[in-house]
Every structure is written in structure tokens, then in C-alpha cells.
Amino acid sequence: MGKAKQIVKNFTKYNNLLYELVKKNIKLKYRRSYLGILWTLIEPLLTMIVLTIVFGTFFNKGTKQFPVYVLTGRLLFSFFQSATKAGLKSVSGNASMIKKVYVPKYIYVVSSVVSNFFIFLISLVVLVGVAVVLKVEPTIYLTQAWIPLIILFVMSLGTSLILATLSVFFRDVEYIWGVACMLVMYASAIFYPVEKIIKSGKGWVFNINPVYMCIANFRDSVLYGVPMNMYYCVLSAGIAVVLLVIGMVLFYKKQDDFILYL
Amino acid sequence: MKNNVAIKVKNVGMRFNLSQDRVDNLKEYMIRFLKRDLHFNEFWALREINFEVKKGERLGVLGLNGSGKSTLLKIVSGVLKPTTGYVQTKGKLAPLLELGAGFSQEYTGRENIYLYGAVLGYSKEFLDEKFDEIVDFSELGEFIDVPIKNYSSGMKSRLGFSIATVVEPEILILDEVLSVGDKKFRRKSEKKIMDMFDKGVTVLFVSHSLEQVQRICDRAIILDGGHLVAKGPVDKVARIYKNMTE
CATH class of the missing domain: 3.40.50.300 (P-loop containing nucleotide triphosphate hydrolases)
Structure with a gap:
């Protein structure tokens, strides 16, 4: 009882720190660049154009709304990638601070995932713009778009907690994760249509990739205007929760040892 | 207890x-x-x-x-x-050990007051209220809006000290002498700590x-x-x- 109260008290006490760290991450990301936060919009737009030209034109896969298809996949994936990569480094990167002053350590991981989520939300403006230009009609199913995003957020947080803990003890994790991210990217159907893959009997790749499940459900909501794939929804939510629980338990058990290895 | x-x-x-x-x-x-070679x-x-x-x-x-x-x-x-x-x-508890651990070098003095204050567990309202007092005590004046990577080490520790001592702690943890800044500032900071002693802080x-x-x-x-x-x-x-x- 007393302990639970203590945890809640600690949580609220450091709310302000969480807010300040998120603000810092976002503020410093674009400080000293002329266009500043606009890069959050320009960068995915440029990537979308490149990917559309390469895969839409050269390989002749283009439908008119292919750019939206690419953009949705790329935005969600790059949130997952940048959040987990930042989360992975959040503990070892703040070593000097952890060694000197007491702050609940989960704050470092949570703040880096949250700040990436905010940047991601800002970048959704591009999607709205492109969708309007390409006349993607909004439907009632647009209202379910937040569900895959929340699932992806929880998944990123859980993954980050696991990776942050591991990387304190084994610095290799950073490099392994870089390669793993690439694998996830190619298996997430960001710039190729899925039908062909499924037809050739290799659709199982998508059924084991929770990031793709979120992307697919997001596309159903904003691009195709159809109900979400409930199987994907439940499965990806389940995986996200499991990752979060594993991450929290692992982090909680190992956090007192961090300082001895940093 | x-x-x-x-x-x-x-x-x-x-x-x-x-x-x-x-x-x-x-x-x-x-x-x-x-190889069973993991000796600690x-x-x-x-x-x-x-x-x-x-x-x-x-x-x-x-x-x-x-x-x-x-x-x-x-x-x-x-x-x-x-x-x-x-x-x-x-x-x-106020540990005056590593003053300014948690400063961001890219941030200005002003921004760092809020960041470091949050690291020490202060609320935003409290920092808003005490902001002028912190700036006054640190004697940074107009430098408060300069990124602290351009500060001298004395300026940094003056700012750190001012933020850390703006609370009225019940327990104070001190390491060695507080050799903060120049002679004038040192006298001032010693006086501040002595005032805390007089108020009956545990040290x-x-x-x-x-x-x-x-x-x-x-x-x-x-x-x-x-x-x-x-x-x-x-x-x-x-x-x-x-x-x-x-």
C-alpha cells in the first residue's frame, strides 16, 4: 500500500521533468536549422516523392493514390524506427546525468518515445495535405485511425524499454537493432503493394509483423475507407501489451544495475 | 523510523x-x-x-x-x-553535489532553469515564481538568454547553485567546500548556506x-x-x- 502510494507520488513529482525533456528533445532537434520544425513536414514529403518516382514510375506500380499509400507506410514506420532508436540510446546516452543526480530512469525512455510521437503527429499534416490534393475522400472509418497509432505507440514504448535495458549491458544491441529495423522496413509493405506478395503465398510475412498490422489498419482507415482488419487489430494490440509488460518488468528489475555498467 | x-x-x-x-x-x-571465464x-x-x-x-x-x-x-x-x-x-532533500548535472549545453540559461529545476523535482509554478530570485542570485543578468555552452565554468556553477538552493530543504548534502565562482560569490553562497543552518536544516x-x-x-x-x-x-x-x- 505504502509502496504503491510512493510510486504514484514519484510519478506525479516528475511529471514536470517528463514535460521538460519532451520539450527539450523537440526543441533541440531542429535548433540551428533555418526551416526548423518545418523539416518534420518537408522530409517525409520529399521521401514520398522519391519513393513514388522510384517504385511508382519505374516499376510501373502507380495508381493515382499510390503516394498516399507510400506516405502512410513511411510515416508510421519511421515513427517506430526513430522512437525505438532514440529509446535504445536514452539510458546509455544520458549516462553522465544518471551518474550524478537521481531521477526515475524510465523518464529517459518515455520522454524519447513521447517526443518522437509528437513529431510524428505533427508530420501527419503532410498526409492531410497530400490526401486532399490527391482527392482521397474521408469516410466514417477515418474515426478509427487513432487505434493503430495508439497500438504502435505502446509497441514502440515496450520495445524501447527492452532495448534500452539490453543496450546498457551489451552495446552491440544498437547495431543489431539497426539491421532488425531494416528487416522490419522491407517486411512492412511501405513502397510495394501487398497483393502480389500474398498471391505468391508469402503473405505470412505480414501476419507476423505487428508494425505492418498497424500500417495496414491505418491505411484501411484513411486511404481505403473500410473497417479495420480486426484480426490484425487484436493481434497487434496483444503483441504491444506483451512487449510493454516485458519491457517494464525487465527495466524495473535491472535499473539499479545500470549505473554500474554505464 | x-x-x-x-x-x-x-x-x-x-x-x-x-x-x-x-x-x-x-x-x-x-x-x-x-569458457567459464566470467570472473568478477x-x-x-x-x-x-x-x-x-x-x-x-x-x-x-x-x-x-x-x-x-x-x-x-x-x-x-x-x-x-x-x-x-x-x-x-x-x-x-537537496544534494549540492554535482551542480548543474542535467544542464543542456544547447539551452539558454533561462531554459536550463526550467530543465534543471525539473530534474530536481520542482514544479513549473514554483519555478515561475522563483525565476527572478534565481536569476538575481546567479548574477547572470543579460547572459540568461545565451546558450550555456558559451558560459564560463564559474557562470555555470553559479547558475547551478542558485537553482539548487532556491528551495528551503530540510536535509542538505554537501561535498567539500562550496568553491563556487569568484571570491565574492563564494562569500554570498556561504552566507546562504549558513542561513539554512540557522533555520535548523539537517546537514x-x-x-x-x-x-x-x-x-x-x-x-x-x-x-x-x-x-x-x-x-x-x-x-x-x-x-x-x-x-x-x-
């Missing part, structure tokens, strides 16, 4: 792993694990430390270099978790200077090689320490 006790240190031990070749990659770990060079920086500090008491921690003083401070301030035993503290003060401890503290303990070898009124402990060091 009894009501009049501010800090209670019970059976505290701290073990470090001092392996020369620290294994921090997976391959190495697996190879050594299979253990080192106990502290062993079985027991003491209490009553409210309003000022306890000096004496010891030579490497006796475990700083480790003890880090444990009391919560940075390190002891391998054995526990520490309990009651009241608002844990670490030093290897006997003269300082005698001036500030009313009780003292001696650490030697991680063991607590003496505790009691400061004069008595001072005599023991003198014999030890001569």
Missing part, C-alpha cells in the same frame, strides 16, 4: 565490479560464459554502515581519499542503490578537511576503507581522526 530522525542508514554495503576487461558485448560474453573482481566500497542523523543535526563525514565518502553521499542522495541494507530520509557534510568539519558540524563519523570506524561528538571524533592521519 523515529520521528526525530532525518536520515537513517542501516547496514549499508556497496559492491562494485572492478573487472579490468569489462565484458560489454554479446560475443565476448558468450565465449567467456562457455568484486570490491566493497562500503560495508555495514550504520548511523542516524537527527533533525537539525549536522553530521560530518571524515575519511581519506578512497574511503567511501562519495559513495555514501551518492547512496543517501539516491543516485546509487546500496547492494545491502537501506537508507531512509525524511523531508525535502550531511563530507570532507577530508578536519578544520572545516569542526567549524560546521556538531557530530562526525570516520570512514576508513569502507568501514565506519568512529562516530560521536565532533571534538572526540576529531581527535581520533588526527591520530589516524598523523
Whole structure:
């Protein structure tokens, strides 16, 4: 009882720190660049154009709304990638601070995932713009778009907690994760249509990739205007929760040892 | 914990792993694990430390270099978790150890007041309210809107000190002399700390200077090689320490 109260008290006490760290991450990301936060919009737009030209034109896969298809996949994936990569480094990167002053350590991981989520939300403006230009009609199913995003957020947080803990003890994790991210990217159907893959009997790749499940459900909501794939929804939510629980338990058990290895 | 006790240190031990070749990659770990070559060079920086500090008491921690003083401070301030035993503290704690840990170099002084304040657990409202007081005390004036990577080290520690002491703590943890900034600022900061003493703050003060401890503290303990070898009124402990060091 007393302990639970203590945890809640600690949580609220450091709310302000969480807010300040998120603000810092976002503020410093674009400080000293002329266009500043606009890069959050320009960068995915440029990537979308490149990917559309390469895969839409050269390989002749283009439908008119292919750019939206690419953009949705790329935005969600790059949130997952940048959040987990930042989360992975959040503990070892703040070593000097952890060694000197007491702050609940989960704050470092949570703040880096949250700040990436905010940047991601800002970048959704591009999607709205492109969708309007390409006349993607909004439907009632647009209202379910937040569900895959929340699932992806929880998944990123859980993954980050696991990776942050591991990387304190084994610095290799950073490099392994870089390669793993690439694998996830190619298996997430960001710039190729899925039908062909499924037809050739290799659709199982998508059924084991929770990031793709979120992307697919997001596309159903904003691009195709159809109900979400409930199987994907439940499965990806389940995986996200499991990752979060594993991450929290692992982090909680190992956090007192961090300082001895940093 | 009894009501009049501010800090209670019970059976505290701290073990470090001092392996020369620290294994921090997976391959190495697996190879050594299979070869059963994972030896840990253990080192106990502290062993079985027991003491209490009553409210309003000022306890000096004496010891030579490497006796475990700083480790003890880090444990009391919560940075390190002891391998054995526990520490309990009651009241608002202000560790004046590493001033400015958590400063962002890219941030201006103004932004860092809010960031470092948050690191120390202050609320935003509190910082809004105390902002002018902090800036005044730090004497930074117009430099408050300059990124602190352009500050001199004296300016940085002045800012750190001003933020850390803006609260009225019930427990103050001090390491060595507070040699902050130039002579003028040092006098000012010493005065601020003396004011806190007058208000009856509990102090844990670490030093290897006997003269300082005698001036500030009313009780003292001696650490030697991680063991607590003496505790009691400061004069008595001072005599023991003198014999030890001569």
C-alpha cells in the first residue's frame, strides 16, 4: 500500500521533468536549422516523392493514390524506427546525468518515445495535405485511425524499454537493432503493394509483423475507407501489451544495475 | 523510523565490479560464459554502515581519499542503490553535489532553469515564481538568454547553485567546500548556506578537511576503507581522526 502510494507520488513529482525533456528533445532537434520544425513536414514529403518516382514510375506500380499509400507506410514506420532508436540510446546516452543526480530512469525512455510521437503527429499534416490534393475522400472509418497509432505507440514504448535495458549491458544491441529495423522496413509493405506478395503465398510475412498490422489498419482507415482488419487489430494490440509488460518488468528489475555498467 | 530522525542508514554495503576487461558485448560474453571465464573482481566500497542523523543535526563525514565518502553521499542522495541494507530520509532533500548535472549545453540559461529545476523535482509554478530570485542570485543578468555552452565554468556553477538552493530543504548534502565562482560569490553562497543552518536544516557534510568539519558540524563519523570506524561528538571524533592521519 505504502509502496504503491510512493510510486504514484514519484510519478506525479516528475511529471514536470517528463514535460521538460519532451520539450527539450523537440526543441533541440531542429535548433540551428533555418526551416526548423518545418523539416518534420518537408522530409517525409520529399521521401514520398522519391519513393513514388522510384517504385511508382519505374516499376510501373502507380495508381493515382499510390503516394498516399507510400506516405502512410513511411510515416508510421519511421515513427517506430526513430522512437525505438532514440529509446535504445536514452539510458546509455544520458549516462553522465544518471551518474550524478537521481531521477526515475524510465523518464529517459518515455520522454524519447513521447517526443518522437509528437513529431510524428505533427508530420501527419503532410498526409492531410497530400490526401486532399490527391482527392482521397474521408469516410466514417477515418474515426478509427487513432487505434493503430495508439497500438504502435505502446509497441514502440515496450520495445524501447527492452532495448534500452539490453543496450546498457551489451552495446552491440544498437547495431543489431539497426539491421532488425531494416528487416522490419522491407517486411512492412511501405513502397510495394501487398497483393502480389500474398498471391505468391508469402503473405505470412505480414501476419507476423505487428508494425505492418498497424500500417495496414491505418491505411484501411484513411486511404481505403473500410473497417479495420480486426484480426490484425487484436493481434497487434496483444503483441504491444506483451512487449510493454516485458519491457517494464525487465527495466524495473535491472535499473539499479545500470549505473554500474554505464 | 523515529520521528526525530532525518536520515537513517542501516547496514549499508556497496559492491562494485572492478573487472579490468569489462565484458560489454554479446560475443565476448558468450565465449567467456562457455569458457567459464566470467570472473568478477568484486570490491566493497562500503560495508555495514550504520548511523542516524537527527533533525537539525549536522553530521560530518571524515575519511581519506578512497574511503567511501562519495559513495555514501551518492547512496543517501539516491543516485546509487546500496547492494545491502537501506537508507531512509525524511523531508525535502537537496544534494549540492554535482551542480548543474542535467544542464543542456544547447539551452539558454533561462531554459536550463526550467530543465534543471525539473530534474530536481520542482514544479513549473514554483519555478515561475522563483525565476527572478534565481536569476538575481546567479548574477547572470543579460547572459540568461545565451546558450550555456558559451558560459564560463564559474557562470555555470553559479547558475547551478542558485537553482539548487532556491528551495528551503530540510536535509542538505554537501561535498567539500562550496568553491563556487569568484571570491565574492563564494562569500554570498556561504552566507546562504549558513542561513539554512540557522533555520535548523539537517546537514550531511563530507570532507577530508578536519578544520572545516569542526567549524560546521556538531557530530562526525570516520570512514576508513569502507568501514565506519568512529562516530560521536565532533571534538572526540576529531581527535581520533588526527591520530589516524598523523
